[in-house]
Amino acid sequence: MSSGAEVEVIICADSAEVGEVAAEKIAGICRKAVTPVLGLATGSSPLALYAGLARRVNEGTLDLSHAVGFALDEYVGIDTSHPQSYAQVINTYVTVPLKMDPSRVHVPDGNAEDLYAAAAAYDLMIEESGGVDAQVLGIGTNGHIGFNEPTSSFSSRTRPKTLTPQTREDNRRFFADDEKVPLHCVTQGLGTIMEARELVLVASGEHKADAIAACVEGPVSAMCPASILQFHESATVIIDEAAASKLRLIDYYTYVARNQPM
Numbered sequence: 001m002s003s004g005a006e007v008e009v010i011i012c013a014d015s016a017e018v019g020e021v022a023a024e025k026i027a028g029i030c031r032k033a034v035t036p037v038l039g040l041a042t043g044s045s046p047l048a049l050y051a052g053l054a055r056r057v058n059e060g061t062l063d064l065s066h067a068v069g070f071a072l073d074e075y076v077g078i079d080t081s082h083p084q085s086y087a088q089v090i091n092t093y094v095t096v097p098l099k100m101d102p103s104r105v106h107v108p109d110g111n112a113e114d115l116y117a118a119a120a121a122y123d124l125m126i127e128e129s130g131g132v133d134a135q136v137l138g139i140g141t142n143g144h145i146g147f148n149e150p151t152s153s154f155s156s157r158t159r160p161k162t163l164t165p166q167t168r169e170d171n172r173r174f175f176a177d178d179e180k181v182p183l184h185c186v187t188q189g190l191g192t193i194m195e196a197r198e199l200v201l202v203a204s205g206e207h208k209a210d211a212i213a214a215c216v217e218g219p220v221s222a223m224c225p226a227s228i229l230q231f232h233e234s235a236t237v238i239i240d241e242a243a244a245s246k247l248r249l250i251d252y253y254t255y256v257a258r259n260q261p262m
């Protein structure tokens with residue numbers, strides 16, 4: 001049981017269990033809120049978590065019809081009808097299966113004429129919603145959260161950013177061979193993300209092990225933007241054994257057996 005004053009690490013057997021444990025955690029937060037406000041990551045890592053939430057919605061144990069959602073990021077210049085635009089990804093994996101009201105689910109505008117003004121308006125909209133209750137996060141192999149690449153300011157707000165070659169290479173798998181991976185994005189800032197009341201980061205696989213070790217046990221450094229979680233009062237990192245494999249305090253953390261109540 002965590003005191004809540006540290007990054008709580010929960011180690012699961014595999015990515016399916018990561019999704020299930022994270023879904024129960026997010027569902028619990030949503031059930032307590034009158035109008036839950038969710039921060040939404042895209043990418044592969046949270047898909048099992050969203051599937052777990054969708055199952056609860058279908059079973060009638062969770063109602064997100066009045067919930068509000070804010071995506072973390074969007075590519076710049078991608079058509080919002082492109083299947084890999086985060087507007088589409090969020091609609092496909094979150095809004096529709098979780099039966100959320102599309103007018104309450106927001107994604108940064110990567111096609112705005114003035115990207116900076118649109119990003120500032122996005123931050124304001126988050127603030128006016130009352131703030132994010134539960135922020136879902138993945139982590140890049142280079143330690144990014146959202147698309148806050150290494151050297152991002154810890155006080156940054158939503159803004160346009162350039163993606164690193166590493167991130168573009170990592171995301172190449174989502175695009176067709178003849179397509180370019182976008183070079184720019186709009187992302188919630190680290191300062192924006194840190195205002196969420198609870199952070200829940202999910203990761204699976206050995207390729208995330210270095211980033212997870214740097215995030216949880218490394219020095220707090222802009223070279224690993226996720227290490228800012230060490231400053232949050234309520235951050236939970238839910239990972240499989242492969243992603244946990246480079247943690248030094250491995251025996252100290254919580255292990256979850258499937259179906260064991262948390």
Ligand code: F6R
Nearest residue numbers: 041042043044045138139140146
């Ligand atoms: C995307 C985002 C990114 C991803 C990260 C990991 O909205 O926030 O930080 O979470 O790039 O991506 P996956 O899960 O595909 O490995």
